Amino acid sequence: MAFRTKNLFEKTTKLVRSYSSDKIYTHMSLTLNEQTGIATLELAKPPVNSMSFGFLSQLAAAVQQSEADKYKGLIITSRSSGVFSAGLDLKELHHPDSDRILNYLRRLQDVWFQLYDCSTPTAAVINGHSIAGGCLLALSCEYRVMVNSFKIGMNEALVGVPVSPMFIACMQSVIGQWEAEKALLVGRLFTSEEALGVGLVDEVVGGKSEGVCKAEGYLAGFREVSARARGLSKRYLRQEVVRDLVRRREEDVKKLVEIISSRGVQDSLGEHLERMKNKK
Numbered sequence: 001m002a003f004r005t006k007n008l009f010e011k012t013t014k015l016v017r018s019y020s021s022d023k024i025y026t027h028m029s030l031t032l033n034e035q036t037g038i039a040t041l042e043l044a045k046p047p048v049n050s051m052s053f054g055f056l057s058q059l060a061a062a063v064q065q066s067e068a069d070k071y072k073g074l075i076i077t078s079r080s081s082g083v084f085s086a087g088l089d090l091k092e093l094h095h096p097d098s099d100r101i102l103n104y105l106r107r108l109q110d111v112w113f114q115l116y117d118c119s120t121p122t123a124a125v126i127n128g129h130s131i132a133g134g135c136l137l138a139l140s141c142e143y144r145v146m147v148n149s150f151k152i153g154m155n156e157a158l159v160g161v162p163v164s165p166m167f168i169a170c171m172q173s174v175i176g177q178w179e180a181e182k183a184l185l186v187g188r189l190f191t192s193e194e195a196l197g198v199g200l201v202d203e204v205v206g207g208k209s210e211g212v213c214k215a216e217g218y219l220a221g222f223r224e225v226s227a228r229a230r231g232l233s234k235r236y237l238r239q240e241v242v243r244d245l246v247r248r249r250e251e252d253v254k255k256l257v258e259i260i261s262s263r264g265v266q267d268s269l270g271e272h273l274e275r276m277k278n279k280k
């Protein structure tokens with residue numbers, strides 16, 4: 001098989017350099033299979049692929065690259081065998097600097113718009129727990145394959161932060177209003193098998209390599225389809241969600257900063273971080 005590794009994760013320096021541009025990825029690697037034209041984006045920010053500002057910036061660059069280089073497909077998965085992504089970096093949300101949190105949330109919006117609205121066919125191979133922002137990342141792809149015995153969902157209710165409109169819109173569009181309402185209001189995390197039952201994921205498999213094969217199968221289904229027509233159709237199908245969120249993005253982000261900075265939310269976040277520290 002002819003693989004061209006655009007970005008290699010160097011164990012010593014943890015630096016990854018793209019050979020086709022000057023982008024440097026430290027938290028993920030992007031590898032193109034030249035035979036199929038399908039690229040794999042492997043998230044590699046130990047221990048839990050939490051979404052820091054830097055992580056989001058690199059994710060945005062990788063999605064941009066997939067569009068610019070006209071990949072036939074993009075598979076997002078994790079290098080960790082136990083965690084796909086733990087979601088937003090809770091340290092970015094706890095006691096935030098006001099400018100930084102504003103920029104952080106704007107960056108999150110930008111990445112989401114780029115991924116959700118990108119013309120490249122996308123699939124997630126969820127080979128570990130996928131919590132809150134991690135679930136959003138998977139839901140923004142077109143197809144989801146999940147390895148068994150992990151958890152996926154949006155736990156904001158348990159963390160003590162409101163679920164943002166972007167997260168709600170994605171969940172609703174995949175599992176419908178009633179299932180979304182039942183899950184989001186209690187912060188439910190689904191097992192892989194339960195997620196399949198409500199349509200949150202499309203397939204459940206025994207391991208990562210089987211998951212990658214299934215994802216490649218989904219993406220190969222577009223081989224005979226005009227990429228341009230397909231890309232436009234995807235945009236039209238998703239435009240209602242995008243348009244609404246674009247219209248209110250500044251209003252949403254300002255409101256979220258206000259909510260996140262409030263005493264009650266900061267106390268809840270602090271308790272959540274403390275619980276995680278003490279669980280060992």
Ligand SMILES: CCCCCCCCCCCC/C=C/CC(=O)SCCNC(=O)CCNC(=O)[C@H](O)C(C)(C)COP(=O)(O)OP(=O)(O)OC[C@H]1O[C@@H](n2cnc3c(N)ncnc32)[C@H](O)[C@@H]1OP(=O)(O)O
Pocket residue numbers: 047048050051082083085086087088089090091105108109129131132133134155156159161162164165166245246248249252253256260276277
């Ligand atoms: C257009 C309109 C848009 C509007 C704007 C959009 C903006 C939206 C803003 C929304 C704001 C609020 C929304 C938040 C959504 C989120 O994503 S909040 C994050 C929620 N995530 C979690 O609660 C996950 C918590 N983590 C876990 O449950 C577990 O870590 C795990 C199941 C993922 C993995 O378990 P395990 O393998 O046992 O590892 P641990 O020992 O628990 O953790 C290892 C290590 O990682 C640290 N860590 C874990 N999660 C996070 C995280 N999310 N952020 C930062 N750090 C994390 C954990 O503390 C451990 O650290 P130490 O080793 O103890 O130092």
